[in-house]
Amino acid sequence: MSFGKDKKALLSRRTIFKAGLVSGMAMPIPMTVLGQAPNQMRPQQGDQLVFDEGDRIGELIGIDMLELDQQPVSALARDPETETIRDGSRLNRVMIMRLDGQKLSSRFQANAAEGIVAYSAVCTHTGCDVINWDEGLLRMACPCHESQFDVYDGAKNVGGPAPRPLAMLPLEIVDGIVTVAGIFKGRVGFTQNF
Amino acid sequence: MLNSTYRIILAGLFCSWCLSPIAQSLPPYNPVTDERLQNPEESNWLMYRGSYDSHGYSTLDEINIENVEDLVPVWSFSTGLREGHQAPPIVNDGYMYVSTPQNHIIAIDARTGDMIWRYVRFLPDDLQQMHPTNRGVALYGDRVYLATVDAYLVSLDALTGDVIWEVEVEDYYNGYYMTMAPLIADGKVMVGVSGGELGIRGFVAAFDVMTGEPAWKTYTIPAPGEPGSESWPGDTWQTGGVPVWLTGSYDPEFNVTYWGTGNGGPWMGDTRPGDNLYATSTIALDASTGELKAHHQYHWNDSWDWDEVSAPLLIDYQRQGETVKGMVHPGRNGYLWFLEREENQINFVDANPYVYQDVFTTLDPVTGRPEYDMSKKPGTGFEASFCPSLWGGKDWPPAAFNPVSRLLFIPANDNVCSTMEGEEVQFRPGRPFMGRAPSENGGFFVRPGTSHIGELQAWNVDTGEKAWTTSFASQNWGPVLATAGDLVFMGGTNDRYFRAFDANNGEILWQQRTNSGITGVPVTYSLDGKQYIAVQSGWGVDAQREQNLLNLVKGENHYVPQGGVIWVFALPD
Numbered sequence: 001m002s003f004g005k006d007k008k009a010l011l012s013r014r015t016i017f018k019a020g021l022v023s024g025m026a027m028p029i030p031m032t033v034l035g036q037a038p039n040q041m042r043p044q045q046g047d048q049l050v051f052d053e054g055d056r057i058g059e060l061i062g063i064d065m066l067e068l069d070q071q072p073v074s075a076l077a078r079d080p081e082t083e084t085i086r087d088g089s090r091l092n093r094v095m096i097m098r099l100d101g102q103k104l105s106s107r108f109q110a111n112a113a114e115g116i117v118a119y120s121a122v123c124t125h126t127g128c129d130v131i132n133w134d135e136g137l138l139r140m141a142c143p144c145h146e147s148q149f150d151v152y153d154g155a156k157n158v159g160g161p162a163p164r165p166l167a168m169l170p171l172e173i174v175d176g177i178v179t180v181a182g183i184f185k186g187r188v189g190f191t192q193n194f
Numbered sequence: 195m196l197n198s199t200y201r202i203i204l205a206g207l208f209c210s211w212c213l214s215p216i217a218q219s220l221p222p223y224n225p226v227t228d229e230r231l232q233n234p235e236e237s238n239w240l241m242y243r244g245s246y247d248s249h250g251y252s253t254l255d256e257i258n259i260e261n262v263e264d265l266v267p268v269w270s271f272s273t274g275l276r277e278g279h280q281a282p283p284i285v286n287d288g289y290m291y292v293s294t295p296q297n298h299i300i301a302i303d304a305r306t307g308d309m310i311w312r313y314v315r316f317l318p319d320d321l322q323q324m325h326p327t328n329r330g331v332a333l334y335g336d337r338v339y340l341a342t343v344d345a346y347l348v349s350l351d352a353l354t355g356d357v358i359w360e361v362e363v364e365d366y367y368n369g370y371y372m373t374m375a376p377l378i379a380d381g382k383v384m385v386g387v388s389g390g391e392l393g394i395r396g397f398v399a400a401f402d403v404m405t406g407e408p409a410w411k412t413y414t415i416p417a418p419g420e421p422g423s424e425s426w427p428g429d430t431w432q433t434g435g436v437p438v439w440l441t442g443s444y445d446p447e448f449n450v451t452y453w454g455t456g457n458g459g460p461w462m463g464d465t466r467p468g469d470n471l472y473a474t475s476t477i478a479l480d481a482s483t484g485e486l487k488a489h490h491q492y493h494w495n496d497s498w499d500w501d502e503v504s505a506p507l508l509i510d511y512q513r514q515g516e517t518v519k520g521m522v523h524p525g526r527n528g529y530l531w532f533l534e535r536e537e538n539q540i541n542f543v544d545a546n547p548y549v550y551q552d553v554f555t556t557l558d559p560v561t562g563r564p565e566y567d568m569s570k571k572p573g574t575g576f577e578a579s580f581c582p583s584l585w586g587g588k589d590w591p592p593a594a595f596n597p598v599s600r601l602l603f604i605p606a607n608d609n610v611c612s613t614m615e616g617e618e619v620q621f622r623p624g625r626p627f628m629g630r631a632p633s634e635n636g637g638f639f640v641r642p643g644t645s646h647i648g649e650l651q652a653w654n655v656d657t658g659e660k661a662w663t664t665s666f667a668s669q670n671w672g673p674v675l676a677t678a679g680d681l682v683f684m685g686g687t688n689d690r691y692f693r694a695f696d697a698n699n700g701e702i703l704w705q706q707r708t709n710s711g712i713t714g715v716p717v718t719y720s721l722d723g724k725q726y727i728a729v730q731s732g733w734g735v736d737a738q739r740e741q742n743l744l745n746l747v748k749g750e751n752h753y754v755p756q757g758g759v760i761w762v763f764a765l766p767d
Contacts, residue, residue: 090322091319123322126324126326127321129322129625133632134632143628144324145739161756193296
């Protein structure tokens with residue numbers, strides 16, 4: 001068995017959970033007391049999104065900073081109170097873009113904010129960064145194994161070996177800033193089969 | 195007390211009682227020794243290429259050109275996994291060990307196909323697998339060794355599968371991973387790292403074969419002040435790639451290991467002006483100390499993603515009536531290289547293209563250093579087309595050599611080419627660091643007017659002449675096995691066939707359609723005097739990527755099913 005970065009955090013959580021069982025406690029344990037560093041935590045409701053690349057790295061993403069149907073940009077969540085950027089796990093990264101909200105599949109419109117959507121940057125096939133963009137077909141693409149995702153249909157996998165859509169991060173606009181409206185919809189990353 | 199990178203797991207030491215009934219019915223395990231590794235019995239397949247010289251050759255000849263048409267499956271085993279099943283079944287006196295994608299190891303009774311144990315590695319959720327595969331285990335003593343995709347080296351009990359120890363070779367989070375079969379020699383277990391697309395600094399590392407204690411670590415990119423460092427400007431050496439992702443060859447006489455190295459990163463050579471030693475080279479490392487004894491760089495300042503990671507085959511051959519203590523390397527750059535190895539030096543002998551190659555204009559007759567047609571060399575903001583494609587004349591699938599017929603068998607791809615243009619890329623640990631701009635059709639095309647891609651070629655190493663070629667419309671990702679039965683075994687095509695060829699002329703003598711495409715390394719072994727052929731069928735990784743691009747440029751939708759199965763063949767009783 002192996003333990004990676006996130007596994008170390010899980011170990012702490014497991015240890016605490018066992019301790020709770022021994023002491024007879026059965027109440028849910030808040031994430032913040034599980035030993036997981038704030039920068040490792042997945043994006044939380046109320047977090048603001050910041051650029052993760054380019055000249056504006058670290059800058060808050062405003063509603064007017066993204067152009068329609070342009071290449072998605074890498075973004076991370078930031079706790080507005082502590083200003084902690086959640087860069088402690090690559091599973092926290094999202095690709096954010098502005099779409100025509102009227103054309104977005106209706107079942108995913110609740111996760112969009114004025115046409116802006118955010119999908120996990122981690123491919124569901126083998127976990128590579130989904131950083132490529134097909135500007136003709138408006139698809140996100142994985143450089144590792146050519147999986148393609150339809151950004152207008154909830155990042156549904158439409159080509160290549162990816163077995164599932166990319167997880168979607170619900171968004172809202174708060175004071176002009178792209179803000180996280182809830183936890184990821186769908187599982188982030190790949191699934192190991194046995 | 196255990197430190198953070200080195201953990202001993204003791205559970206396996208107490209597990210003799212928990213052997214499965216299958217294991218208890220097998221003969222006592224025959225420990226693998228240095229002597230056995232240096233002189234492996236023909237009945238076994240103890241390492242990645244069967245022997246230290248990487249010949250991929252067996253003297254078994256019960257199955258031969260006279261009877262191979264009668265070959266039939268005797269058992270099979272589904273791995274339950276997808277993606278590239280590339281590992282050879284490793285066989286030791288009836289015990290077979292097969293590694294799979296996702297770092298499973300399946301121990302099997304080689305006679306019956308019954309499972310003895312299975313190791314399942316639990317991989318980190320945040321791992322990225324650019325190449326979801328594994329290329330085999332190594333054996334020593336009563337242990338099995340696995341290099342993992344999350345960059346650990348694991349030692350397991352060969353009878354129970356219990357983990358004895360595991361060592362973190364590097365931090366996967368920074369882009370390091372491993373897919374190779376470890377090399378064991380001189381009391382060390384040696385591994386190299388992948389991750390050239392992710393801004394790593396490549397190396398080969400050795401560990402004590404019994405305890406896992408680190409022995410040495412030799413980087414493939416010299417640090418400032420070290421010889422060769424002048425070939426890397428600024429800080430480029432820190433993130434310059436040059437991975438080592440295939441098992442090395444070993445010369446016990448010199449106690450030297452020979453490893454192939456990958457290209458520099460980012461991919462465009464203009465981001466790291468200079469020769470970029472020791473990228474795209476063969477490097478000779480002392481097995482005891484890791485000292486870099488010699489190198490030969492096949493091409494400098496790569497801009498084509500032409501890794502030269504296949505270890506050279508150690509072959510002594512004839513030139514001008516003299517025997518050359520040599521090395522032979524069918525390069526990803528499309529040239530077949532003949533070199534001479536001395537204890538502290540590698541000399542160029544000659545080289546010629548074995549597929550269509552339009553980049554090199556000349557080779558220096560003394561050093562072999564190529565000159566380039568610079569219009570064929572992509573750069574940052576400069577698009578260029580070149581042949582062969584970024585997958586080269588031969589990618590990772592190993593060639594094989596029959597020392598009796600003197601023929602070298604190359605699994606080649608011809609007539610496919612690439613178009614690439616570089617773009618600026620910012621280094622971030624563990625993130626893609628290739629700097630390649632998107633290109634139409636994935637930057638892939640087939641040369642107009644050509645009718646095939648895949649080839650199996652045979653070359654006489656003494657004359658340097660090609661003996662024959664067998665062609666396939668499909669791409670070819672098939673590792674090669676040669677036997678004394680005058681046979682060559684290979685899959686590799688997108689029609690799911692595993693084939694036996696007449697080694698004298700390339701004629702297909704037998705073929706079996708399997709569940710998936712075959713990119714596994716075939717092996718042969720014998721039990722009670724009966725010869726078997728074993729191979730994994732399980733398409734994926736770059737074979738699938740090339741299929742995707744071929745579908746795109748041809749407007750086709752050719753489908754190769756995935757899912758791994760171990761196949762074992764023999765003649766009827």
